[in-house]
Amino acid sequence: MRIVVTNCNTTQEMTAEIVRGARTAAGPGTTVTGLTPAWGPESAEGWLDSYLSATAVLDTLRTYREPYDAVVMAGFGEHGREGARELVDVPVVDITEAAAHLACLLGRRYGVVTTLERSCGQIEDSLETAGVGRNCAAVVGTGLGVLDLADTGRTRAAFVTAAERARQAGAEVLVLGCAGMTGLQREVGEKVGLPVVDGVTAAVKLAESLVSLGLTTSRAGSWARPLPKRRVWRGPGERPPTPGR
Missing domain, CATH: 3.40.50.12500 (Rossmann fold)
Structure with missing residues (x-):
């Protein structure tokens, strides 16, 4: 595979x-x-x-x-x-959907610990669109930028602090809210005493x-393929197609 x-x-x-x-x-x-x-x-x-x-x-x-x-x-x-x-x-x-779906199998409500606070609203919207927002107790930022995650000691400390806030909000399971946090789930889970789901894994x-299972995306409705005559705009070097053509 x-x-x-x-x-x-x-x-x-x-x-x-x-x-x-x-x-x-x-x-x-x-x-x-x-x-x-x-x-x-x-x-x-x-x-x-x-x-x-x-x-x-x-x-x-x-x-x-x-x-x-x-x-x-x-x-x-x-x-x-x-x-x-x-x-x-x-x-x-x-990874957003995957982590949330698995978290829902482990507890009634989950919390997401992510990077900057300004990312929280975007994540909440993504979870709602995926149909798993109602089980989310909180999305909490650590205050770290994506590229700051390379400092693993600082990341762990910030994650534990944010995780406690999510737990106080009612989270029974935690989700790592950034692909760059992959690998932290076991160590952090032991410290906070909750299951921690990594979206990548x-x-x-x-x-x-x-x-x-031989399953793939449905072509009925939402993700049906565009009509063959539709011309795709291929990049910034090309002009977009005229509407209706």
Whole structure:
């Protein structure tokens, strides 16, 4: 089985870290390949970054020519998952949805611990769109930027502090709200005394399950393919199609 994991930013070091986490969850015979957009934000930390990132990730998938069996989108709360499901013929698993769905199997309410406070509203909207928002007790920021997560000692301390706030809000399970936090779940879980779900590893296992079951995206309704005559705007060097043509 071949899974591609798309980073939502252009930082190669973060892609490598995400892939390492994904490979710890992958079963025997599953290969994991990381894709880093050639353009876009260095770190996705807000609405504008997210929309630019979504376009860059979709463009990366559109031009990737190697065969693969599933896509894991490693951008927590980022846009683009619906477009990816319309674009490709294999299962697409977003780490935001994956982590929330697994958290709902472990407790009645979950809390998300993420990076900057300004990301919280975007994550809340993403969870609502995915249909898992009603079980979310709180989305709490650590005050750390995405690229600050390389400082693991500082990240652990900030996560534990934010996790306590989520627990006080009623969370029975915690979710790591950034792909760059992958690998922290066991250590932090022991400190806070709650199950901690990492979206990257959760998404890999769900992607493997969908492929093994022979399931992929429905083409009835929401993610039906566009009409063949529709012309796709291919990038900033091309003019967008005239409406109606």
